[in-house]
Amino acid sequence: MMLKTCWHSLLDFLFPPHCPVCHAYVENQGDWCSKCLREARQTHLILLPAPMHSVIKAAWALGIYRGGLRSLIHDLKYKKRRSVLPYVRTFLRAADFVLPEAYDFAVPVPLHKNRERRRGFNQVEVIFGDWLQEKGVPLRRALLRVRETRPLYDMTPQERKQNLNHAFVLAPGMEQEVAGRHILLLDDILTTGMTLMACAAVLRQAGAACVDVLVFASDHR
Ligand SMILES: [Zn+2]
Numbered sequence: 001m002m003l004k005t006c007w008h009s010l011l012d013f014l015f016p017p018h019c020p021v022c023h024a025y026v027e028n029q030g031d032w033c034s035k036c037l038r039e040a041r042q043t044h045l046i047l048l049p050a051p052m053h054s055v056i057k058a059a060w061a062l063g064i065y066r067g068g069l070r071s072l073i074h075d076l077k078y079k080k081r082r083s084v085l086p087y088v089r090t091f092l093r094a095a096d097f098v099l100p101e102a103y104d105f106a107v108p109v110p111l112h113k114n115r116e117r118r119r120g121f122n123q124v125e126v127i128f129g130d131w132l133q134e135k136g137v138p139l140r141r142a143l144l145r146v147r148e149t150r151p152l153y154d155m156t157p158q159e160r161k162q163n164l165n166h167a168f169v170l171a172p173g174m175e176q177e178v179a180g181r182h183i184l185l186l187d188d189i190l191t192t193g194m195t196l197m198a199c200a201a202v203l204r205q206a207g208a209a210c211v212d213v214l215v216f217a218s219d220h221r
Contacts, residue, residue, distance in 0.1 A: 011029070012029070015029075017029045017030070017031055019031070019032050019033035019036050020032060020036075020068055020071070020072060020084065020087045021033075021036040021040070021067060021068035021071075022035070022036055029086055030086025030087055030089065030090050031090060032068075032087065032090055032091070032094075036068055037090070037091070037094050039067070039068075040063050040064075040067065040068045040069055040091060041062070041063060041091070041094055041095055042061075042062075042063050042064050043060060043061070043062050043063070043095055043097055044060065044061055044218070045058065045059070045060055046059040046060065046061055046190060046193070046213075046215075046218055046220050047220075048193055049193075051197075052193055052196075052197045052200075055197060055200040055201045055204045055211060056185075056193075056196065056197065056200045056211055056212070056213050057210045057211060057212050058100070058212050058213070059190065059193070059196070059212065059213035059214075059215070060097070060212075060213070060214050060215070061190060061214075061215045061216070061217055061218030061220075062091070062092070062095040062097060062214075062215070062216055062217065063091070063095070063216070063217045063218075064217060064218060064219070065189050065191070065217035065218055065219035066219070069091070069216065069217040070217065072084050072087055072088060072091075073123070073188055073189060073216065073217065076088070076123050076126070076127070076188075077119070077123050077188070080119060080120060082121075082126065085126060085127075088127055088216075089130060089131070092127075092128075092131045093131075097214070099135060099137070099184070100212070101182060101212075102182070103137055103182050103183060103184040103212070104181040104182050104183065105137060105138045105139065105140045105142075105177075105181070105183060105184075106128070106132055106137050106138070106139050106140070106183070106184040106185070106186050107139075107140055107141070107142045107143060107183055107184070107185050107186065107199070107203065108122055108124035108125050108128070108139065108141070108186050108187070109124055109143070109145075109185065109186065109187040109195060109196065109199055110122065110141065110143045110144055110145040110168070111145060112145045112146075112147065112148040113145075114148060115148065123188050124186050124187055124188055125139065127188055127216055128186050128214075128216075137184065140174070140177065141171055142170065142171055142174045142177065142178055142183075142203065143168050143169070143170065143171060143199055143202060143203070144168065144169050144170075144171045145167055145168055146166070146167065146168070146169050147163075147166065147167040160192065160194055161194070164194055164195060164198040165198075167198060168198055168199050168202050169202060170202055170203075170206050174206070175206060175207075178203055178206040178207060178208050179206065179207035179208070180207060180208075180209050181208050181209060182208075182209055182210050182212075183203055183208050183210070183211050183212070184211075184212050184213075184214055185199055185200055185203070185211050185212070185213045185214075186213075186214055186215070187213070187215045187216075188215065188216045188217070189215055189216065189217050189218065189219060190213070190215040190217075190218045190219070190220055191218075191219045191220065192220075193220065196213050196215075200213070
């Protein structure tokens with residue numbers, strides 16, 4: 001215990017805790033400065049177009065996909081820096097999102113197994129894992145991504161649709177688990193919403209009673 005405290009003091013001395021956005025010094029590792037945290041916290045209901053509402057009941061984002069949240073997600077996904085996770089946890093705690101209902105379980109948008117192997121983790125699970133545990137909501141891998149999809153941003157809407165068709169299926173043995181359940185579908189970001197719609201459609205076709213969506217950050221256009 002003593003040794004651990006000394007070690008932390010040494011680390012704090014060598015790498016003083018700083019805000020992930022403006023780099024101002026803060027008290028503890030993982031803290032944000034109050035100004036940047038206040039600016040990043042923008043929990044909001046996402047207005048989805050009518051076709052999406054046929055499968056997604058409601059969708060929320062905890063912040064906007066730019067600035068601090070954008071760089072945290074980039075560092076985690078593309079640079080595989082798990083060292084940003086304390087900042088993610090601080091943000092989730094500060095966002096103070098109250099779940100609108102008692103979900104039976106949460107489902108992360110899955111990565112294709114090749115991509116997950118390359119990255120070493122599914123970012124959605126490492127972002128929300130501890131937070132869900134604190135809320136007592138189990139995380140279930142109810143979906144599989146069976147096609148490797150190209151990045152959506154460089155595709156036309158028609159290409160996106162074709163690319164996502166049949167990209168997701170129910171994971172083996174999940175039929176009984178999903179039927180009649182209230183499910184919270186999770187992703188790191190929402191841009192067009194088409195990935196989330198494709199996932200929600202599979203869950204609803206499998207008999208899920210309702211699917212709500214929660215994302216870390218939204219860039220909805
Ligand atoms: Zn700051």
